[in-house]
Amino acid sequence: MPVAHETLLEIDLTALAHNYHYLRSKVESNVKFMGVVKASGYGSDVVGIARKLKELGADYVAVAYISEGIALREAGIELPIMVFHPQSANYESLVEYCLEPSLYSDFVLKEFISTAEKLNQKNFPVHLKFNTGMNRLGLSEEEVEMVTGRLNATNSVKAASVFSHLSASEDWREREFTLQQIHTFQRIAIRLFDQLKYEPLLHICNTSGIINYPEAAFDMVRSGIGLYGYGNEKSEDEKLKPVATLKTIISQIHHIKKGDSVGYNRAFTAEKPTKTATLPIGYADGIKREYGNGTIGVFIGGKYAPIIGNVCMDMIMTDVTDIDCKEGDEVIVFGGPQRATDFAEAGNTISYELITGISQRVKRVLIEH
Missing domain, CATH: 3.20.20.10 (Alanine racemase)
Known part of the structure; x- marks a missing residue:
């Protein structure tokens, strides 16, 4: 799959075909x-x-x-x-x-x-x-x-x-x-x-x-x-393939000293020296404030990076202290290692609300393989 160079929603038509055929197989051909x-x-x-x-x-x-x-x-x-x-x-x-x-x-x-x-x-x-x-x-x-x-x-x-x-x-x-x-x-x-x-x-x-x-x-x-790609229960989720993967990139990396704060209202204060990554996605894109302050995270280089501080309109900040990463690297918000179901449940909602709430300003890219 192509590597993201901006915030985008990747839509996998091959996954759609898999889900269609799986659901079709549950009923008679007529x-x-x-x-x-x-x-x-x-x-x-x-x-x-x-x-x-x-x-x-x-x-x-x-x-x-x-x-x-x-x-x-x-x-x-x-x-x-x-x-x-x-x-x-x-x-x-x-x-x-x-x-x-x-x-x-x-x-x-x-x-x-x-x-x-x-x-x-x-x-x-x-x-x-x-x-x-x-x-x-x-x-x-x-x-x-x-x-x-x-x-x-x-x-x-x-x-x-x-x-x-x-x-x-x-x-x-x-x-x-x-x-x-x-x-x-x-x-x-x-x-x-x-x-x-x-x-x-x-x-x-x-x-x-x-x-x-x-x-x-x-x-x-x-x-x-x-x-x-979602079957309303985990056993069925495993038989389906999520069609949408929300990707973004690292805009900037900061090295925060112990006692320094991050973001609006100083909602996060570093208890130790911390490396953070700022991402160009926020609640105007559908990642609501409920997901901030360690509620859930994203994946960078296959490793989990919790969201820290308050989610902003156009940005979120993540803790990447233990992740080898650099500015411009791809970030997976949901899809791939983390289903939309898991992300949504952390924010006390459902996959329907999360995926339908991704703003139209997020670029859509169709892929098939």
């Missing part, structure tokens, strides 16, 4: 696969990820908002794109760019049908989201007749899929609740199929659902975090 690329491809490079997923054989990609889908279309992505959380103010743009909305309430269902009819659409594909226990977005089981009544009364839209979202598929202590969600979803699907007179695709499994409940794969599965 089950469709939706790759979730919202939040800039979980903080990576959404266009590069989407192109690779198409090459790998993914059937769909999914984003959170209409603007994300438009950006993919303008970059030439031709795969079907599902929008999880569309807003009615942008429905005309959604239709223009051939994006497929999740319709999760009576309000959005009525609004989208109205827009589709106004634009003279026929059988425009939509996805019906039902709430089976997440209690975030979704139609209720009691609304099945309302939904089918509205769909049967128009030819402007047609349900491409019916789906729900598992709340705790990674947690075996919640297995009974997860199975209850799956059974509720099956019950909803049977009623929908009977009243619609056709059978949309069914999907409920997220990454942990694919791994822990492959029997609930139905017609399609959705994977987000798993594609990027």
Whole structure:
């Protein structure tokens, strides 16, 4: 892999392919696969990820908002794109760019049908989201007749899929609740199929659902975090390969005397002569203040260097007293010897928040090997 000469996020498409094939192997070959690329491809490079997923054989990609889908279309992505959380103010743009909305309430269902009819659409594909226990977005089981009544009364839209979202598929202590969600979803699907007179695709499994409940794969599965190398538990992490590696360099080395302080608020005071390395990355890049003052460290020349003092907006300082290093040397923040999961847990958060929070001012570099 190339050596970094600046702060960058290295995105390994070979690792993405490994993760895709691993997750694909968990379900039957006839089950469709939706790759979730919202939040800039979980903080990576959404266009590069989407192109690779198409090459790998993914059937769909999914984003959170209409603007994300438009950006993919303008970059030439031709795969079907599902929008999880569309807003009615942008429905005309959604239709223009051939994006497929999740319709999760009576309000959005009525609004989208109205827009589709106004634009003279026929059988425009939509996805019906039902709430089976997440209690975030979704139609209720009691609304099945309302939904089918509205769909049967128009030819402007047609349900491409019916789906729900598992709340705790990674947690075996919640297995009974997860199975209850799956059974509720099956019950909803049977009623929908009977009243619609056709059978949309069914999907409920997220990454942990694919791994822990492959029997609930139905017609399609959705994977987000798993594609990027994280399986929500350490045993699965070992079978996946992190796609993103955050790298930077040493800007300057200081030799600090005993009693001297480092950084804002003098948060670190040397108890002995100390060698420090200043790195050009900080909380404006996504490395939050929670990671300072020895909470976690980085790797320089394969050796661990704890972050000392407060994290600054554009810089962090590390203790490299026992590391043979020089200005310009490469630094691994996460990826390689330290997974984003480990880094995030030190800051009392999760890998999702860490990787999606890497600022867009950090250069993205795609690699494949």
